[in-house]
Amino acid sequence: MPLHLVTWNVNSVRARLDNVLTFLDEHEPDVLCLQETKVEDRLFPRVPFMDYGYTVTLHGTKGYAGVATISKSAPSEIHCGFRTAPEDRAPRILNTVIDGVRIYNLYVPNGTALDSDAFPYKLEWFQRLEAEIKATCGAAQEVIVTGDFNIAPDARDVWDLEAMKDSLHFTAEEHEALAGLLSCGLRDCFRKHSEEAGQFTWFDYRNAAFQRGHGLRIDHVYATGGLYERSSRVLHDAEPRSWESPSDHLPVHAWFD
């Protein structure tokens, strides 16, 4: 069964509602994984999504972080956050099974600054997720892990290598944490189709970064073996960036045959 999945950090679903609905109407993906919804579940604008025929699955809180998985088929299984205690300090993980595929929709902690306590939290967060996903990946079920990873994997994924060296989103510790998470057989669908450098998914609002091509590739789609083989195309969609009041992230499409 073919699958068209999109991941998009929308930087507030309410501030971006018109953009998101326009996008949904235009592309009709099977699954839309949103991050940074910045709204508690009872105030999420579910109705317009339901009017488009989608099921809305939420894990949010007031004002910051938050994830939502919008899907044509209703999930057969839903887990919010880590599956083992203690609870995460923010809503960042929505783990659903949709049409037989387990989909982890992630908003990875930013890390804030290397000398802040948010940085070790980011690294520990990856270790917890790795332990959880390793228990799943071994099973027969195919897995997609997608979302805003807040890590640029390698030199091709940053606009200024010198400036990014040893800085947040591009440290050896973060690269190790990401490698650990992926070591159970998750592979980068974008890199299946392109070795090109400078293909970014995030551009700072400041300093005309988008116009200058100053960005990072931090929004990713990873898949296990069978699904990775079925990955036919990945697209960083620049069109919504030209709309009024855009998100600082592009939506990333992933098609599976």
Add this chain to the structure above:
DNA sequence: ATGACACGCCGAGCGTGA
């Protein structure tokens, strides 16, 4: 570049993002 820009927050600057 301690910069910029944008979000939500019981309402004005501030924390946060990347």
